[in-house]
Amino acid sequence: MAGVALTDRQRLDWLRLIRSESVGPRTFRALMNRFGGAAAALEALPDLARQSGRTLRLCTPAEAEREFAALQHQGGRLIALGEAAYPKPLQAIDSAPPLLAVIGAADALLRPCVALVGSRNASAAGQKFTARLARDLGEAGFVVVSGLARGIDTAAHEASLGTGTIAVLAGGLDEVYPPQNEPLFRRLLESGAGISEMPMGWAPRGRDFPRRNRLVSGLSLGTVVVEAARKSGSLITARFANEQGRQVFAVPGSPLDPRAEGGNHLIREGATLCAEAAHVIEALLPLVEFEQWPGGGGAVMRDGAGEAPPQALWDELDLPGITPAPKTELPAETAWQDKAWQDKALPSETSDQGINLLDLLGAAPISIDDLVRASGRSARDVSRELLELELSGTVLRQPGGLLTRLMP
Amino acid sequence: MAGVALTDRQRLDWLRLIRSESVGPRTFRALMNRFGGAAAALEALPDLARQSGRTLRLCTPAEAEREFAALQHQGGRLIALGEAAYPKPLQAIDSAPPLLAVIGAADALLRPCVALVGSRNASAAGQKFTARLARDLGEAGFVVVSGLARGIDTAAHEASLGTGTIAVLAGGLDEVYPPQNEPLFRRLLESGAGISEMPMGWAPRGRDFPRRNRLVSGLSLGTVVVEAARKSGSLITARFANEQGRQVFAVPGSPLDPRAEGGNHLIREGATLCAEAAHVIEALLPLVEFEQWPGGGGAVMRDGAGEAPPQALWDELDLPGITPAPKTELPAETAWQDKAWQDKALPSETSDQGINLLDLLGAAPISIDDLVRASGRSARDVSRELLELELSGTVLRQPGGLLTRLMP
Numbered sequence: 001m002a003g004v005a006l007t008d009r010q011r012l013d014w015l016r017l018i019r020s021e022s023v024g025p026r027t028f029r030a031l032m033n034r035f036g037g038a039a040a041a042l043e044a045l046p047d048l049a050r051q052s053g054r055t056l057r058l059c060t061p062a063e064a065e066r067e068f069a070a071l072q073h074q075g076g077r078l079i080a081l082g083e084a085a086y087p088k089p090l091q092a093i094d095s096a097p098p099l100l101a102v103i104g105a106a107d108a109l110l111r112p113c114v115a116l117v118g119s120r121n122a123s124a125a126g127q128k129f130t131a132r133l134a135r136d137l138g139e140a141g142f143v144v145v146s147g148l149a150r151g152i153d154t155a156a157h158e159a160s161l162g163t164g165t166i167a168v169l170a171g172g173l174d175e176v177y178p179p180q181n182e183p184l185f186r187r188l189l190e191s192g193a194g195i196s197e198m199p200m201g202w203a204p205r206g207r208d209f210p211r212r213n214r215l216v217s218g219l220s221l222g223t224v225v226v227e228a229a230r231k232s233g234s235l236i237t238a239r240f241a242n243e244q245g246r247q248v249f250a251v252p253g254s255p256l257d258p259r260a261e262g263g264n265h266l267i268r269e270g271a272t273l274c275a276e277a278a279h280v281i282e283a284l285l286p287l288v289e290f291e292q293w294p295g296g297g298g299a300v301m302r303d304g305a306g307e308a309p310p311q312a313l314w315d316e317l318d319l320p321g322i323t324p325a326p327k328t329e330l331p332a333e334t335a336w337q338d339k340a341w342q343d344k345a346l347p348s349e350t351s352d353q354g355i356n357l358l359d360l361l362g363a364a365p366i367s368i369d370d371l372v373r374a375s376g377r378s379a380r381d382v383s384r385e386l387l388e389l390e391l392s393g394t395v396l397r398q399p400g401g402l403l404t405r406l407m408p
Numbered sequence: 409m410a411g412v413a414l415t416d417r418q419r420l421d422w423l424r425l426i427r428s429e430s431v432g433p434r435t436f437r438a439l440m441n442r443f444g445g446a447a448a449a450l451e452a453l454p455d456l457a458r459q460s461g462r463t464l465r466l467c468t469p470a471e472a473e474r475e476f477a478a479l480q481h482q483g484g485r486l487i488a489l490g491e492a493a494y495p496k497p498l499q500a501i502d503s504a505p506p507l508l509a510v511i512g513a514a515d516a517l518l519r520p521c522v523a524l525v526g527s528r529n530a531s532a533a534g535q536k537f538t539a540r541l542a543r544d545l546g547e548a549g550f551v552v553v554s555g556l557a558r559g560i561d562t563a564a565h566e567a568s569l570g571t572g573t574i575a576v577l578a579g580g581l582d583e584v585y586p587p588q589n590e591p592l593f594r595r596l597l598e599s600g601a602g603i604s605e606m607p608m609g610w611a612p613r614g615r616d617f618p619r620r621n622r623l624v625s626g627l628s629l630g631t632v633v634v635e636a637a638r639k640s641g642s643l644i645t646a647r648f649a650n651e652q653g654r655q656v657f658a659v660p661g662s663p664l665d666p667r668a669e670g671g672n673h674l675i676r677e678g679a680t681l682c683a684e685a686a687h688v689i690e691a692l693l694p695l696v697e698f699e700q701w702p703g704g705g706g707a708v709m710r711d712g713a714g715e716a717p718p719q720a721l722w723d724e725l726d727l728p729g730i731t732p733a734p735k736t737e738l739p740a741e742t743a744w745q746d747k748a749w750q751d752k753a754l755p756s757e758t759s760d761q762g763i764n765l766l767d768l769l770g771a772a773p774i775s776i777d778d779l780v781r782a783s784g785r786s787a788r789d790v791s792r793e794l795l796e797l798e799l800s801g802t803v804l805r806q807p808g809g810l811l812t813r814l815m816p
Contacts, residue, residue, distance in 0.1 A: 125664050252660030252672055255683035256533050264660055264683045267675065275663035275672045 006080045011099075012064050013038035014080060018098050019059035019067070019199060020045065025095045026401070034383070070200040076103035076173055085109065093218040093244045097197035101173050104189030108143050108164045112288045114280060115145040115216045115241070117234045118152025118226035118251075119259055126152060126227035126259065129251065131159035133224065136277030138163025142284070143192065145220050147212065148181050152226045152234075157188055165192040166219065170212035171204030172196055195219075210236045217241035221284045224249040224274055228262030235262050238271065247283055249274040357385050358405060361395060365402030414488045419507075420472050421446035422488060426506050427467035427475070427607060428453065433503045434809070442791070478608040484511035484581055493517065501626040501652045505605035509581050512597030516551050516572045520696045522688060523553040523624045523649070525642045526560025526634035526659075527667055534560060534635040534667065537659065539567035541632065544685030546571025550692070551600065553628050555620065556589050560634045560642075565596055573600040574627065578620035579612030580604055603627075618644045625649035629692045632657040632682055636670030643670050646679065655691055657682035765793050766813060769803060773810030 006014065017038040018028050031041035042058060049056035071077065079085045079100045087109040090096055102109065114137050116130060134144045134156045144160035146153040148167040157165045165188050169176065173196050176182045185194060197215065198208065213236050217223045223241035225248070228234035238248045248271040253260025267273050274280055360366070360374050368386070372379045386395060386403065396404050414422065425446040426436050439449035450466060457464035479485065486507045487493045495517040498504055510517065522545050524538060542552045542564045552568035554561040556575040565573045573596050577584065581604050584590045593602060605623065606616065621644050625631045631649035633656070636642035646656045656679040661668025675681050682688055768774070768782050776794070780787045794803060794811065804812050 125662055129662070129664055251663060252668070252675065252681070254533055254537070254661050254665075254668075255659060256537055257662075260660070260662075261683075264681055267660065268681045268683070268687070273660070273672060273676045273681075275669075275676070279676070 005083055010038065011078060011080060012061065012068070013042060014098055015064040015067060015078065016059040016061065017041055019064065021057040025097050025197075028098045067199050071101055071103075071173065074103055074173060074200075076101055077106070078102075079106070079109075087113070087219055089113070089221060089246075090215065090218045093214065095214060096218065097215070099197070101196045101198075101200070102193055103173055103195075104193035105164070105191055106193055108166055108191070108193045109195070109219070111143045111164065112141065112284070113145045113166065113220040114142045114284065115220035115223040115237065116152065116156035116226065117146055117213075117216060117223065117237045118156075118228055119232060119234065120149050120151040120153075121259075122151035122155070122227050123257075123259055126251075127155040130155040130226050133226070133251075133274075133277050133280075134159035134165075135163075137280060138165075140277065140281050141288075142281075145216055147209075147216055147233075148176070148178075148185060150178060150181070154181060154184065156226075157184055160192075161188055162191065167192070167194045168212055168215045168219070169194060169196040169204070170198070170208040172198050172200040172202040174200050175203050177204050209233055213237040214240040214244075217246055218244055220246060221287050222247040222249055222280060224251065224280060225263050225266055225271070226251045227253070227259040228266075229258055230261045230265065232262055235266070238266055247272060249280055249283070251275070357382065358394065361403060361405035365404050367402055371403065413491055418446065419486060419488060420469065420476070421450060422506055423472040423475060423486065424467040424469065425449055427472065429465040433505050433605075436506045438791075475607050479509055479511075479581065482511055482581060482608075484509055485514070486510075487514070487517075495521070495627055497521070497629060497654075498623065498626045501622065503622060504626065505623070507605070509604045509606075509608070510601055511581050511603075512601035513572070513599055514601055516574055516599070516601045517603070517627070519551045519572065520549065520692070521551045521553045521574065521628040522692065523628035523631040523645065524560065524564035524634065525554055525621075525624060525631065525645045526636055527640060527642065528557050528559040528561075529667075530559035530563070530635050531665075531667055534659075535563040538563040538634050541634070541659075541682075541685050541688075542567035542573075543571075545688060546573075548685065548689045549696075550689075553624055555617075555624055555641075556584070556586075556593060558586060558589070562589060562592065564634075565592055568600075569596055570599065575600070575602045576620055576623045576627070577602060577604040577612070578606070578616040580606050580608040580610040582608050583611050585612050617641055621645040622648040622652075625654055626652055628654065629695050630655040630657055630688060632659065632688060633671050633674055633679070634659045635661070635667040636674075637666055638669045638673065640670055643674070646674055655680060657688055657691070659683070765790065766802065769811060769813035773812050775810055779811065 035041040138160040143164040217240040250263035250266035250271040443449040546568040625648040658671035658674035658679040
């Protein structure tokens with residue numbers, strides 16, 4: 001698959017769009033679909049916002065250029081969705097970041113990855129097992145992905161320094177958290193990479209960590225949870241992995257050990273018990289050989305397994321005015337050229353206001369697909385009216401793109 | 409279900425038959441099917457043996473009466489397969505003992521049972537967890553079944569003394585093993601029971617323990633393995649439980665703990681992870697409510713999960729001359745009357761020697777069913793000829809009833 005590449009101008013526009021107020025990955029995609037390109041979307045956004053009586057702060061060209069410069073200064077670069085350097089498994093997820101900031105050995109992103117996550121307050125045994133697992137997975141050719149946190153994450157990165165490991169940061173690439181892992185981060189860049197979807201200088205807030213976790217699982221063919229209490233970020237990662245159609249592994253532990261509760265729970269819910277690296281390798285090797293990167297719709301674990309991410313992970317959820325496209329198929333790679341977007345965004349359908357969407361909407365969340373089916377109207381037409389309804393504050397979009405009517 | 413009861417005379421004949429040389433539970437059943445009753449089988453056995461140039465030691469009436477007396481002296485009794493006091497789940501297994509020696513509160517045998525088994529060299533944590541599990545299962549109304557061994561077994565019995573627990577002995581009921589658990593055995597008889605299929609005075613040999621394990625699992629709706637190394641008796645019990653169509657539970661543990669290897673392995677093979685009593689209760693309660701005691705043919709765990717019992721668990725395997733009936737349906741309860749056996753044993757089929765069975769037999773084991781199909785002859789006729797072939801030493805019956813031809 002020959003990758004396409006954005007022009008410098010396009011990359012700048014993409015960066016400006018994704019850095020503008022209330023635009024997240026799904027909204028970005030919706031805007032691209034609606035306006036055919038980032039430049040056109042940037043042009044249209046102020047008007048869209050005005051229609052709902054809001055103002056929307058756009059990222060200026062100067063700001064975007066400063067981010068480019070800061071990243072370059074660190075030796076990093078921005079990889080765009082659809083480009084050859086963008087990791088295919090991540091591209092397959094619902095909320096893939098349009099731009100990925102990368103430093104270090106970016107080619108690690110193109111090797112088969114396994115996520116290894118777990119408790120910050122890990123036991124000595126948990127860390128020892130993690131190190132053994134990471135080493136064995138590395139020797140088997142896998143890149144170990146984790147979140148640079150204390151405990152399990154640290155043990156995973158350290159044991160795979162020689163074979164390649166990727167740290168996914170919740171803040172900007174110059175905002176390493178926790179600070180004491182700054183030296184580890186520097187070391188892992190030699191044969192691995194650091195990545196982030198956040199701007200340089202962005203200090204991570206609490207909500208950025210679960211959001212980041214979707215990238216940890218999304219980069220990876222499988223996610224292994226080593227030690228996790230009942231309510232923990234690792235279970236959010238497992239939930240993401242499952243929703244992304246990726247295999248979830250969990251390391252068992254004694255029922256008397258609270259740190260084993262999360263893992264044991266995951267196993268009961270359908271995660272694969274992992275007691276050694278071979279259990280992961282034998283499950284993932286077929287995916288590597290056939291280069292199959294599963295997309296969403298994971299149904300291996302029971303519904304509700306893992307920990308649901310907190311509401312409003314995405315800034316875009318607060319944006320009235322854009323109907324996102326969570327289920328939209330990725331366009332072919334060439335379609336990422338702005339021109340191709342433009343073509344796709346101009347269908348010949350005409351509006352048909354036969355059925356009032358508001359009558360179809362209520363307190364129970366409903367998907368756009370269902371709305372299209374129920375209304376008998378075109379998807380484009382439904383999207384357009386939803387936009388108005390959202391801008392007027394009558395309709396609210398929930399996580400996952402489901403819509404509810406706000407009752408007065 | 410009104411139980412039938414053997415007459416004193418029948419019970420004596422049954423005891424003589426099962427205590428005769430080379431007669432095990434399956435052979436017992438085959439003989440009953442062939443000769444219609446224990447008395448007739450006892451009469452026919454010497455001739456059968458003579459035909460193959462062997463002598464076969466029968467249990468004398470005096471010996472059987474001495475066993476009765478010894479058991480009665482201990483306050484025990486013999487319950488026959490098909491009687492109301494015989495536990496239904498045990499009756500459903502392939503190799504149910506025709507007679508069960510019981511002391512203590514025999515009604516415990518009629519309550520829903522769960523087996524709790526594990527390592528003799530159990531960790532303190534394993535014993536603590538076992539005690540908690542046994543207590544919670546007892547409070548939920550389950551009788552805890554185990555094997556009176558050190559470690560996990562002991563912890564399971566001790567914690568369920570108040571709610572009822574059953575010890576299944578590998579030797580006679582007067583041969584408690586290990587001896588230091590004699591006091592525990594006495595205490596558990598107050599609200600629970602001790603059972604054995606072996607004669608009074610029988611000191612357990614090594615091979616009697618795996619044989620005994622099938623009764624532990626067979627009595628129980630489910631078997632929980634708490635701590636078990638890779639090669640251990642508990643895994644044999646798990647294997648029996650699976651083959652008997654019963655649910656297998658395993659308690660997980662750290663992959664760094666060798667005592668968790670067996671349990672983690674079972675979970676990977678399909679056993680249900682048990683981290684608390686609720687996991688067992690929620691799985692077994694439906695069986696209790698609907699009084700469903702699954703029979704053989706368990707297919708929940710992958711083939712080969714658990715530990716295969718050693719070959720030649722049964723003395724009857726050494727017996728040439730009897731075609732056992734491992735897959736034979738249990739006759740209706742009334743059929744356990746000798747008269748009913750007699751009726752069943754006299755079909756009107758006539759022999760047809762068209763196809764030589766020896767030609768159909770080779771080194772590869774084959775079932776009687778397959779032999780019947782392949783030969784096109786009646787089951788009765790095939791059985792009869794197999795008997796001759798076995799007596800002559802030409803055909804050998806393998807565990808599970810499969811037949812091979814002994815090549816000269």
